[in-house]
Amino acid sequence: MILLTRLSGSPFVLNSDLIERIDSAPDTIVTLVDGSKYVVSEDMRDVVDAVRRHRAEVIALSEAVQIAAEAVHAPPPPPARERPSLSVVTPDEHRSEVNR
Template sequence: MIRLTRLSGSEFALNSDLIERVDATPDTVVTLVDGKKYVVTESLDAIIELVRRHRGEVLALSSYLDVEPWPPRGPSKLGSVSELARPES
């Protein structure tokens, strides 16, 4: 999420993945993929920098997560159908 400021001065957080485009006409207008528009005080360049910084933080923080890789590595825990169909001796 990035923090933006409406012309009224109130701040809000916006999911930057939903931004379709940003226009500077002369006010900065952020258009989302669903067509909703926000007029903000930040400049076009400032919004681009905020999005870049946010995405960089997401990538940097992902290296600290302790999660198992996908697909899992190592021997499979699943058997084949032919193994299940064989009678045991």
């Protein structure tokens, strides 16, 4: 949705996905896919810039949501490996192991 201003000065929000074309003759006229027309006080370039910003925000938010969802559903990290412990073998224990 983009914020625009009627010629009367009252603001309104328009679903930018429904814009079919924008004309400037000399007022800016936004025509929607259903044939509705809105005369706005913004310049044609300002309307186009607003649509571009809106679409960029949608893409950026989509990316942020996807990254957050992947973080939530990521597999847990592998468990920490235990270091092997060293044991002390006395000479008597060593002899008994060798003689077995």
